[in-house]
Amino acid sequence: MKEELEKILANLSDAGCGSKELEKAKQLYEAGDAEAMIRYFRKCRCNRMEELHESQRKVDCLDFLIRQTAKNMK
Secondary structure (H helix, E strand, O other), X not given: OHHHHHHHXXXXXXXXXXXXXXXXXXXXXXXXXXXXXXXXXXXXXXXXXXXXXXXXXXHHHHHHHHHHHHHHOO
């Protein structure tokens, strides 16, 4: 059981989850509430997706600047 928890926490850490998220997952695991864990993992996934979308918006801004600068230099 401890090994399973360690794997879960390592996976969450690899996914970019912070210490607060890891602690919450540990609490849910120790409580044996699988449904709550699944809901929490989905919430963590949504947070990572928001970070991904924010990064994409930043890349889009840079792409725009690259195109505009290249266009103005011609």
